[in-house]
Amino acid sequence: MIDFINFYLFPGLAIGSVYALGAVGISMIFGILRFAHFAHGDLMTVGTYGVLAAAGIIAINPLLLVPFGMALAIVVALLVDKVFYQPLRTLPTIYTVISSFGVALIFRSLVQMFWGSQNQVFNSGGVRPPLVLFDTFRISVLHVQAVLATACIAVALHFFLSRTRTGRSMRAVSDDPELAEVSGLDTEKVVRWTWIIGAALAAIAGLFVAMDTSAHPNLGWNLLMPMFAAAILGGIGKPMGAMAGGYIIGLAEELSSYHWIGNEALISPSYKTAVAFVVMIALLIVRPQGLFKGRLL
């Protein structure tokens, strides 16, 4: 039981947090811009390398340098929207989807060009001892930080979307873009905010993964599929659904390799990603509209 919590549950929640933060962006972009943003994983990588670059200059805990990564990801996302996606806005969305594949390749190549293709480890001041609770639970501090940060972000995002003018405008555009136009809402401002939030959260998610393992140019691309699974599972266009979807996918992946029966892993960890998709498909058969359809947020 202790092993279960230490080695499966908490790592599951941690990777779930990463998926949740990435999936929120994917879900919001889909809800407001109506296209599947396949460059989202690589946007995550860009944000991560932004922190890595800052960490090379300022020797403090990389988590404190996350604003640099967020800023880089936001600037890059807004620029890409202006140059690549905005001119395609009036065309069928498939053009933008394909274009986002191209953007993903550009991001990955630029990261390789500037920072090289090898794995890079964050220098976080040596090995950090795990958090020991009641002499039995040994939990990575980073995992706790990831879960807590995601929880705070979820609360803040909920507040932003339900109480602020910009947040409500975002939900209105997501709900019905034509009516939003008739209501005189500034849809381009809503689009900008979608990129700002999506990119910022992607950078945070990327940093957690990179600090947990290492930073490499394929970091975000490798996470793209489970993040999409999470966004679809939550009911695409529903940020809070995407958050829940992220945790379900993350937990399903980790818990599937626990030795539920006998001493062997139930499913080999190599099949983790497949598990994510089986869970997604199974839940969508039961609930095709996603978990959060019809809910407010």
Place this chain on the structure above:
Amino acid sequence: MSALLSIRGLTAGYGGPPIIEDVSFDVAANEIAVILGPNGAGKSTVLKTIFALTKVLSGAIDFEGTDIASRKTSALVTLGMSAVPQSRNVFRNLTVDENLDVGTYAAPPADKTATREKILELFPDLRAKLRQPAGELSGGQRQMVAIGRAMMCEPKLILLDEPTAGLSPAYLERIFDLLLDIRKTGVTILMVEQNARQALQIADHGHVLVNGRNFASGTGKELLADEDVRRSFLGGTPE
């Protein structure tokens, strides 16, 4: 009475051949004007063109003496115009209160709380539903939310596209009564309506379009008595 909205020789469409051609009429301040005509006459297109949702090919649209033919929709809201589309006219996943709130974003009223209170007095049914998602309401209640949302920016002119479409006869009368109440608050109404006879009874002026062109214009009473209009669009004998 000076014209609040003046349309002169308006030709517009969606990219193909024009849907409306050379349409002209005036809407005076604080009146209820109704656009009538058979299906496909271009009635809704007139409203969409005024509200910058379709392309003006030629002609002029003056609002309070300013040419607005090339303005954007958001700019028109700022000038004091708002619109309610025929279908999909509420944000279904937003609560009633949020729907009303969204109505203030493009052109915030001087006192939002007072405006909201004024609207809830007009639509008392909505008071108990403020926290409910608008998508869960009945068709009639949704129409009230939609009109309420459009009134939150305190417009001078409100454009309504078939406000009674799909409503039960009981609601139909309520909506028409409400329009009279709205006019009393100083708002001018220009609407497209299928229920021609009832609409003309509350309207100050009616404009009949056929095949995208002006066919007849007059006061509600005149059109109700007009033999051609009655035979073609109203059916039966005058009440």
